[in-house]
Amino acid sequence: MKYPILPPKIKILLVDDHHLFSDGITGLLQSEGSFQVVGQVYDGNHVLPTVHQKSPDLILLDANLPNISGKDLAEKIKANFPKIKIMVLTMYDESQLVREFQKIGxxxxxxKNSTKNELLSAIFRIMEGETVFDGKLSPVSSVQAFAGDEFQKRYLLTPRELEILRLIRKGHSSQAIADLTSLSLMTVKTHRRNIHFKLKTETTADLIRFAMENNL
Structure with a gap:
């Protein structure tokens, strides 16, 4: 499949902690001739300095990274480098996660199970000003989005508390959550106390049960 070459070459930064996957995408893009991979970053803490140094046109961003979540990182990139485009490239097909990235912009x-042609087509469409969300994603209806907002209002949970509750359900310890969200351990523990208070729960098992019952 032939693609138009958009001069100058599209500068791409890869942000993914899986080295083999990142190397594979780099080889694929470099072989096309329309792209210049200006860097591969494997740790969330190194992304912003690299973006500042390399000035990419597009960042291919994994949703799950060491030291900072892909969502928080996307927020920081958009706040500091609003002209740089971001495409999340991930294995996670979760409606809530997709909505959160959409809100970030x-x-x-x-x-990640997309084909080579799907990846290249998405990159060109994004660079031409479109937004591209994988057609294989689970449907995200306005009713689902409304239900999510209503859930937060009903239990007075902040977006950060909801994020931490989901991580607790996945079995992450307070220290692991701190590492994933770039929060201090003390801050995570404070959030956990607030969540327990708001949900009237006492143990981690109670939180996990609550999260499972509410499909979080």
């Missing part, structure tokens, strides 16, 4: 969200 990323230009694309593509699953």
């Amino acid at each position: 990323v230009e694309g969200y593509l699953l």
